[in-house]
Amino acid sequence: MAIGASASRPSIEVTGPATERPASGPGPYRGMTATVPPASIPLAFLLMAGFGLIAFGVATAAVAKRIVSGPTALPVVGAVHFGMLAFLSTAVVGALHQFVPVITASELRSVRVARVTLVMWIAGVWLLPAGLMPNITPMIVLGGAIVVVAACLSAWNFSGPLLKASESDSVTGLRSAVAYLVVTVSFGIVYAIDLHHGWFGLLPHRVLAHASLGLLGWIGLSYVAVAEKLWPMFLLSHKEKRGVGRLAVRIVPAGVLLLALGLLFAIRWLGLLGGAVTLGGLAFHVGSFVGWVQHRKRKLELLHAFVISSMAFMVLAATAGLVAELGEMGIAWRIRVASTSVAAAAMWVALAVIGHSHKIVPFITWTTLRKRGISKKPDGKPVLFGDLFSSALARASFGISLAAGVSLIVGILGGMPVLIATGGVLLAACGVLTTSNLALWPRVVVRSIRDAEVKSDESS
Secondary structure: OOOOOOOOOOOOOOOOOHHHOOOOOOOOOOOHHHHOOOOHHHHHHHHHHHHHHHHHHHHHHHOHHHHHHOOOOHHHHHHHHHHHHHHHHHHHHHHHHHHHHHHHOOOOOOHHHHHHHHHHHHHHHHHHHHHHOOOOHHHHHHHHHHHHHHHHHHHHHHHHHHOOOOOOHHHHHHHHHHHHHHHHHHHHHHHHHHOOOOOOOOOHHHHHHHHHHHHHHHHHHHHHHHHHHHHHHHHOOOOOOOHHHHHHHHHHHHHHHHHHHHHHOOOHHHHHHHHHHHHHHHHHHHHHHHHHHHOOOOOOOHHHHHHHHHHHHHHHHHHHHHHHHHOOOOHHHHHHHHHHHHHHHHHHHHHHHHHHHHHHHHHHHHHHHHHOOOOEOOOOOEOOHHHHOOHHHHHHHHHHHHHHHHHHHHHHHHOOHHHHHHHHHHHHHHHHHHHHHHHHHHHHHHHHHHHHHHHHHHHO
8 A cells, every 4th residue: 555655666666567577577466467367346346345343333333222132133133244255355356366476376267157257245244234234034045045155166277376386474374274274164154044944043152153164264364365466565575484473374264263163063162272372473463564564674664654554453353352251251242242242343343444544456457557558757757656645545444444543443342322423333334435536537648647648638
């Protein structure tokens, strides 16, 4: 996210424009031109993720009172799924359609399947939560089934490049993350069917098992894995040893598996062991970030404010989770503290996704504009990443998203619906602001370039 004082310099300045590099050339963008799918695929996913964030905020505000009185009620579960599926998962699936081919220098198995996946995924992740909130069984089951099929299609498409021999820490982590995606949605469809049949038994610890698989195993691990490529790239940072990041992408998936099994079968010691292992992996994730920062050749910018703030929520999630499990308290407070842990974990990845979107979307857009022959601004200077969004609006997105997270956490922990509703409204506002900034600002830039060209032609 090239925002702030250094926003005017593109991150790939030292390696040269990606569209001018040979497919086999060195550097983090080798093979990109030949292997990535059409930009319309990842950009459509990311655009819909922005709408998902808006829906998540609106739905959260609408069920604020229910979050306090009954956090496992179906309207609340529906609102949560707008966040987990329509926002976070949609953003991650979309980003991986661009990221996986880039880091592996290999094509997806099928661009056509990617397009089908896009349509099915968007339909499913909106249909499912929209059915959960008013408890419309056919919508819930149909939406869940579509999501399962779309997730399996994505996993199959990603498996081509991901299963090739690679020593990349990111590839290692994403292999596990994609597997957790399939497990999570398969687990979810069981919940959807069970809502009115009761043969599985929807107990709170099983709901938490599902949340752990999705939030930590799928979304969280995807971010941990992708960060091992994005952080050094955006910081122009190089380390001789990569051991810390390598440990993170291996320990987190193992810990999540133990945690989910412990929660699913109500084996307390196994859940505690899994939680401890997962926290150890996330500690290595933080250590990796510190290492990349120490070896950086660029100044810190607003992206890193997003990252650091997101890590603060991660620490809060871990702390609340430990208190909920080990603290002496009544059932009502235990549920409230556990809900705080889940909300804080969601804000960890939400802030990370919003922050990195200000890098990923401009990068894809920048590459697309260069392919169309648009490379210089009216003043003759090259179009850079920082020109493709408003830095002021990006800083506003950071402030609003941070305030939303704080408001939600305090509201849930303190049982204050007003603060929860405020947090939801702020999330929706952040979605509107970020989506408008990243989707519309490039059009302003292109229009100014076209106008300058017309004036130039008329004057000549």
